[in-house]
Amino acid sequence: xxxxxxxxxxxxxxxxxxxxxxxxxxxxxxxxxxxxxxxxxxxxxxxxxxxxxxxxxxxxxxxxxxxxxxxxxxxxxxxxxxxxxxxxxxxxxxxxxxxxxxxxxxxxxxxxxxxxxxxxxxxxxxxxxxxxxxxxxxxxxxxxxxxxxxxxxxxxxxxxxxxxxxxxxxxxxxxxxxxxxxxxxxxxxxxxxxxxxxxxxxxxxxxxxxxxxxxxxxxxxxxxxxxxxxxxxxxxxxxxxxxxxxxxxxxxxxxxxxxxxxxxxxxxxxxxxxxxxxxxxxxxxxxxxxxxxxxxxxxxx
Amino acid sequence: xxxxxxxxxxxxxxxxxxxxxxxxxxxxxxxxxxxxxxxxxxxxxxxxxxxxxxxxxxxxxxxxxxxxxxxxxxxxxxxxxxxxxxxxxxxxxxxxxxxxxxxxxxxxxxx
Numbered sequence: 001x002x003x004x005x006x007x008x009x010x011x012x013x014x015x016x017x018x019x020x021x022x023x024x025x026x027x028x029x030x031x032x033x034x035x036x037x038x039x040x041x042x043x044x045x046x047x048x049x050x051x052x053x054x055x056x057x058x059x060x061x062x063x064x065x066x067x068x069x070x071x072x073x074x075x076x077x078x079x080x081x082x083x084x085x086x087x088x089x090x091x092x093x094x095x096x097x098x099x100x101x102x103x104x105x106x107x108x109x110x111x112x113x114x115x116x117x118x119x120x121x122x123x124x125x126x127x128x129x130x131x132x133x134x135x136x137x138x139x140x141x142x143x144x145x146x147x148x149x150x151x152x153x154x155x156x157x158x159x160x161x162x163x164x165x166x167x168x169x170x171x172x173x174x175x176x177x178x179x180x181x182x183x184x185x186x187x188x189x190x191x192x193x194x195x196x197x198x199x200x201x202x203x204x205x206x207x208x209x210x211x212x213x214x215x216x217x218x219x220x221x222x223x224x225x226x227x228x229x230x231x232x233x234x235x236x237x238x239x240x241x242x243x244x245x246x247x248x249x250x251x252x253x254x255x256x257x258x259x260x261x262x263x264x265x266x267x268x269x270x271x272x273x274x275x276x277x278x279x280x281x282x283x284x285x286x287x288x289x290x291x292x293x294x295x296x297x298x299x300x301x
Numbered sequence: 302x303x304x305x306x307x308x309x310x311x312x313x314x315x316x317x318x319x320x321x322x323x324x325x326x327x328x329x330x331x332x333x334x335x336x337x338x339x340x341x342x343x344x345x346x347x348x349x350x351x352x353x354x355x356x357x358x359x360x361x362x363x364x365x366x367x368x369x370x371x372x373x374x375x376x377x378x379x380x381x382x383x384x385x386x387x388x389x390x391x392x393x394x395x396x397x398x399x400x401x402x403x404x405x406x407x408x409x410x411x412x
Contacts, residue, residue: 261410265403268308272315279316279336287332
């Protein structure tokens, strides 16, 4: 019997598990980085109205998520770093009132990537949410009422304002020297002055919003160029869409109708006179017929 | 819905007022007497309906008082006519009723 020595062979094509091992080894540094990043973006809860939201914001790091518990908070919040501020159970359960009504309830200043969502923000003599000199901010799914400006963007670019309800303010949403923003699916109804006002703001996209029943204008573009205004609903305002000293704006597919209800009583007075005249004739006709029949019956007797 | 009922009530109130006014001035046809009466009662029904709908959908104490005041004006007008004092005081009450209905219409315009 011939002894055959054990021979280790190295095939030309390595087995598939070697590829798997290599892939895992290569991904390890990436996974490490991701884990480190997730460790940085921690979620901080603000529970109970005794806790100050501002204190939590002050201690938060960029990228943190601050979750605010249900309740009513009297604070003027000031945000200067990239955080996500959200309520735990939506705008119906978390109310923000200003501690000092002369200042905005939420001020975002010189920041990028800030997100605010899920609050009811009420009653200040300033703005509900004011954003100054910022970029990439997202304000969504909030209810903002009872302010001079519901949402105010000053020198703020490339930000998104969507699915907010801004009612019963002087101005629902106000963009001042703010460019390349997206204003989408907001309800900017029943404001005293304007639903949406753009002043010296260019290349913004305004679509699928409602600006109804505002006392003055639904949407106003003042000294604002190259904006896209499409598929909005602007009903029952004094003026639906007003463009002043502006060029290059694309205004298309908006639904507009003037407010007619205020003259309803006058129309009703005219209708009443018509109804009176018709009704009178009918009653007299009916009376005459009845009398004639009565006369005939008496004649027969 | 509430605006429609209020509008019908307002129209009936005006037609009733014109018919009543012509009756007092004795310039109207005899048939207008019945017209005034029917329109008047329908106006009162409309008023009660609008008031009930408005109160059900939420009201304040002041608004409740205003609704009661309006109803009292309607009832006094009815009482005066029954007592035969319509010629003397009916015009004033009719005017007050019109003001009441104008208020009802303006407070129930759609937002």
